[in-house]
Amino acid sequence: MSVGGDTVKSTGWRGQGNYTSVADAFPQLANLTLDPGSGRDPRKGGQNYTHCCLLAVNASLDIQNGFIVETSSSFIQAPVENLLAATEANQFPCTAKWDGNPAGAPVVQVPYSWLEATCPGWQLSRSKPESQWISPFVGFLLPAVVFCLMIPRRRKLAVWSKLFLPDLSQVMSWIIMPFAMLVAGICVTIDTIMWLSICFAFGSPMLLSGFYEAYLDSVIIGFIQEKLQNNRLTIDMKARLLFVILCGNLDLEPDARTLDEEMLDSLSNVGQCRDERWPDFTGNPGSGPRNVSSPWTHVENLVHELRTYKDAALQTPRQWPMHDVTCTVPKCTDFKCIERPICRTQEIQREIGRAKTRLRTMLACQYSFGATVGAPVVFFLGTFVFTIVATLSNLGDNDTSLALAFGMWYMIIPHISIVSGLLLAGNNPNTLEGVVAHEFGDTDPRFPDQKHLGTRIFELAYDSRYRPQWLWFRGRSKRHWVEKVWKTYEFRHPAGQRGPMIPDEDMAALRRATTLTTRSWGVIIGITLLLMGVPFVLAFVTAFYTPQVGISCRTLTFTVYTITQLCQIVLWLWAYAGAPEEGTCPPFLRKGGILHQSGFYTPTDVSSLRSRHTILTLRSLWSIIWYDTVDGLEGFWTFSLATIFGLGGVFTAIGGTAMQLMGVYRSAKCDLNAGWWTRPHDDVPVVVSTNFALAIEDANRYWLACGITATLFLAVVCFCGWWYQRRLRGLFRELVSSLGDISKEREEVRAAVARD
Incomplete structure (x- = not known):
């Protein structure tokens, strides 16, 4: 040379x-x-x-x-x-x-x-050069913390409230106050680190569930638009589906409270209309018992005043007219025997206006995508640009390339934040509570506050009667809300003639539209893998071509983490995707097939493990595979496979990051390719010098290319997320504005308005 x-x-x-x-x-x-x-x-x-x-x-x-x-x-x-x-x-x-x-x-x-x-051991990172730990920590890890704070969650580490309520009129309180502030700050720091770890650990289920929810939002909006074209839906059903879009991330079946029962009973007894020809509709087979504390029940109460027919039943107002029950003519089709819609009085018009205001307000109360996601992404991209410029000014510096590699890996957190930001359902359940505005009691004698130790340590993230789901469950939660709609209204009275109840074609169409096909799942999984895979590939390639060239500690960290995420995707699909519908796969895999009947698609249902009569069944086998029971079935303390893979993700993500920042990876073992770890490797050459030709060549060929690709990819993903949520919000507002538009109503409603 x-x-x-x-x-x-x-x-x-x-x-x-x-x-x-x-x-x-x-x-x-x-x-x-x-x-x-x-x-x-x-x-x-x-x-x-x-x-x-x-x-x-x-x-x-x-x-x-x-x-x-x-x-x-x-x-x-x-x-x-x-x-x-x-x-x-x-x-x-x-x-x-x-x-x-x-x-x-x-x-x-x-x-x-x-x-x-x-030279045994490893080298602790120093403050200089900055690329050893300051650059990846300040440039990438701290922005990732900002992103994770924007990701919605259900619980957080509780901070003792008395730390914030000292009596400042006494001198001792001023002495204690700095210590209270310190303790509170430590608690918040621990909480942030734990949440960042959880976001890393369950990144792929968060992305998958987020895309699932976004898909359902789009499908429901498309369904309403289609029904507006052919004038099929009643105004209360349109409002109901719009509320489902905004509230589908809340617990559907919380514990019922006695005071809620009293409140709703008093509401349901107001303004009931009795008619011997068209009695209150209470016979829907799909209605089931009412959970008085469910947000579904409260939404039903909100839209009840918009009902089309004189039906006082809060839970299942009629969507189609009844035939006169006093009529004795078989198969009568006389127009006079068909129920007429409720007149659009001034009071009903005001209720329609209130419903539109509620829906618009709930959507508008959500944080702006640009403020919560766009601005942090700009700063994150700025760090990429700075690191790329640093690479150009210091080609061949391994510390700079590794800082760039870990920054690419941390792109997973901004991706999760982007996906959570494009969803229409609000993160804060207090929005719905303010819209419902019932004077519910704060306490319930029948359900005293019996908190477990875990719930005392990790309190609810929002002080509200409604509870949002974890992000990795939100897609499934919205699916349950949609199922609640079509199961509740799947039967109706035949329009125009007398006869038994028949399936509602609109609810059947809603079920088909919101049931994902193999192709739909393929698109959702593909986008999830893209947002998970691109950071991995870019980080892997950059670390791989950082001499020593090959697979070693850092590339293995990226690889093991990605494997844990792929396994969690498989587990999520197994537990929550449900059985495929008929006609999309072989019979034994379909809904109603052998696997479905054996409980294969419900491995989280552990009821079979609690009974000696069912513990030796296939249903128990799936639960055992999903759950690893400890200390027998009495306490039923379980560690799920998802938890195992999640802990693996935490160890590789947070542990790998800590070891990189500290310098643990800066050791002789990590300078050796993994292929030599289990073979004789005494004579394997290791480069200990700096700024040599191979590193400079790799910097020009791989490091810069990967850095530029990462910058462009994150910018494109953020822009697409912003455009998508702006589009959905615009469509949602249009649908809200169409409520009460007589040209979008069914024919009998238009005829009734014309007569009036």
Whole structure:
């Protein structure tokens, strides 16, 4: 390897023949000892690999008659004259930095056995250079914390309320206040770290469930638009489906409260209309018992005043007219015997206006996508640009490339934040509570406050009677809300004639539209894998081509984490996707097939494990595979496979990040490719010098390309998320505005309005 041409070579030869020691030619080797000089045990971070390189250079050179010569076991992959010339050009291999010359500095390469024997342990990161830990920590990890705070959650670490309520009228309170502030700050810090760990651990289920919910939002909006074109839905059903879009992330079946029963009973007894020809509709087979504390019941109460027919039943107002029950003519189709819609009085028009205001307000109360996601993404992209510029100004610096690799990996957190930001359902359930505006009691004698230790430590994230689902359950939750709609209204009276109840075609259409096909699942899974896979591939390629080239500690960290996420996707689909509908797969896989009947698609249902009569069934087998029971069935303390893979994700994500920032990965073991870990590797060469040609070449070919790709990809994902949610919000507002539009009503409603 030549450096600098003939002029530099002659400069390097000036002292040859006049040296008395190697340090005369290479001042970096003066007073060199085996001790790295860190004052710390090398196995506890006290190693210094610049010092190791100096030891390797010193062991490779000797003095003969005033000349610097190589020893028989030289580790320097260049002639002495090139080494002297490089040193004259400030390219001494152990301290060299990028100077614009792609040839770089001479390579110092030692066998692994020498490195392990001479330089054991690992090197603790230092404040300088900044690329070792400051750049990835401040540039990527802290912005990831900001993103994770925007991701909706159900619970958080409780902070003792009395820490914020000291009596400042006493001197002792002022003395205690700084300690209270410190304790509160520590609790919040721990909570943030835990939530960041959870976001990393369950990143793929969050993305998958978020896309599932976004798909259902789009399908429901499309369904309403279609029914507006053919004038099929009643106004209360349209409002009901719009409320489902906004509230589908809330617990559908919470514990019922006695005071809620009293309140709703008093509401349901107001304004009941009795008619012997068209009695209150209470016979729907799909209605079932009413949960008085469910947000579904409260939504039904909100839209009840918009009903089309005189039906006082709060839970299942009629969607189609009844036939006169006093009529005795078989199969009568007389127009006079068909129920007429309720007149659109001024009071009903006001109720329609209130419903439109509620829906618009609930949507408008949500945070802006640009403020919560867009602005942080801009700062995150700025860090990418800064790191790319740093790479250009310091080509071949491994610390810079690894900071870039971990930054690409952290893109998963912004992706989760983007997906959660494009959903229409609000994160704060107090919005619905304010809209419902019932004076519900704060306490319930029948259900006293019996908190477990876990719920005392981890309190609800929102002080509300309604509880939002975790992000990884939100898609399933909205599906349950949609099922509640079509199961409640799946039967109706035949329109125009007398007869038994028949299936409602609109509810059947809603069921078909919201039941995902194999193709739909493929799209959702594909987008999820794209947002999970691109950060992994970019980080993997960058770390892979950071010498030593190959798979080692950092690339394995990325790989193991991705495997845990793929396994969680499989588990989520197994437990929550449900059995495929008929006609989309072989019979034994379909709904009603052998696997479905054996409980294969409901592995989280552990009721079979509690009964001695069902514990030896296939249903129990699926639950056992999903759950690993501890201490028998009495306490039923379980660790699910999702938890195992989640902990694996936490260990690789947070643990891997900590080891990279601390410098644990800066060790001899991690300089060795993983393929050699289980084979004899004493003679495997390891490069200990800096700014060499291969690193510079990889920086130009891979590091910069991956960094630019990551920047563009995150920007495109953010823009697509912003456009998608703006589009859905616009469509939602149009549907809200169409409520009460007589041209969108069914024919009998238009006829009734025309008569009135």
